[in-house]
Amino acid sequence: MTESLFPDAHVPPPKTQPADPDRLPYIHRLLLGYYGEPAERERWDPLTQFIYSVLAARTRTKITYAALAKLRTRFGTWENLREAPVDAIQETIADVTYPEQKAPHLKLALQQITARTGELSLDFLAKYRTEKVRAWIEQFPGAGPMVSAEVVNFSTLRRPALVMNSHHMRVAHRIGLTPRGDAERTEELLMRLVPETWTPEILQQDHALFKIHGQTLCLFTEPHCRKCPLLKLCRYGQSHVVADPQT
Ligand code: SF4
Numbered sequence: 001m002t003e004s005l006f007p008d009a010h011v012p013p014p015k016t017q018p019a020d021p022d023r024l025p026y027i028h029r030l031l032l033g034y035y036g037e038p039a040e041r042e043r044w045d046p047l048t049q050f051i052y053s054v055l056a057a058r059t060r061t062k063i064t065y066a067a068l069a070k071l072r073t074r075f076g077t078w079e080n081l082r083e084a085p086v087d088a089i090q091e092t093i094a095d096v097t098y099p100e101q102k103a104p105h106l107k108l109a110l111q112q113i114t115a116r117t118g119e120l121s122l123d124f125l126a127k128y129r130t131e132k133v134r135a136w137i138e139q140f141p142g143a144g145p146m147v148s149a150e151v152v153n154f155s156t157l158r159r160p161a162l163v164m165n166s167h168h169m170r171v172a173h174r175i176g177l178t179p180r181g182d183a184e185r186t187e188e189l190l191m192r193l194v195p196e197t198w199t200p201e202i203l204q205q206d207h208a209l210f211k212i213h214g215q216t217l218c219l220f221t222e223p224h225c226r227k228c229p230l231l232k233l234c235r236y237g238q239s240h241v242v243a244d245p246q247t
Pocket residue numbers: 171174175217218219223224225226228229230231234236237238240
């Protein structure tokens with residue numbers, strides 16, 4: 001059974017706040033003031049980012065980086081990874097979640113990219129508009145909206161997208177930015193709140209801030225609402241504080 005993103009699923013959902021063009025930028029500024037600037041992320045080519053993102057699903061960042069490094073060390077090139085036996089790939093990425101699924105997915109994707117383009121690279125995607133790039137990425141097994149958003153936003157493609165992991169979605173829901181929904185729908189609703197002036201870099205920073213918040217204060221089971229810089233605009237947090245004075 002798929003684990004719920006919301007341990008508080010029995011709690012009536014907070015009302016989504018009325019559309020306010022400054023709501024998301026305001027929350028962004030509050031999180032930035034509280035946590036400071038997130039660490040810069042190294043930008044990879046789209047193929048390397050794709051491989052990382054397939055490995056990353058439901059896996060801690062540190063473990064995912066280590067798995068990518070092990071693949072590089074063992075196979076040397078992504079062409080060698082494509083030609084490697086699935087068992088060897090699975091053994092190398094054994095520390096990530098679902099290695100028995102991710103290993104064949106990775107190999108198949110690398111084979112299909114080569115078959116369709118004549119080489120093992122995703123650099124050609126730079127000439128396509130963002131929606132087409134995302135659809136192209138999502139045709140591969142194991143690559144959903146989160147993987148495609150990471151490839152377009154985190155890689156050297158530098159396109160607008162908001163990466164929706166469980167932390168980002170949980171925080172967005174609790175503060176009433178979006179109703180509960182899947183990653184695709186939540187990203188779509190959040191992107192409507194994004195100012196036109198926001199660059200891909202600011203979108204990446206926004207995701208990083210939501211993720212840090214979800215890992216630090218707005219925890220899955222016991223959010224630390226009293227310490228939260230968003231408490232004054234978070235109805236969920238306010239009712240949580242009243243219900244549990246120890247929060
Ligand atoms: S007040 Fe509580 S529930 Fe609301 S965002 Fe902060 S930690 Fe999360």
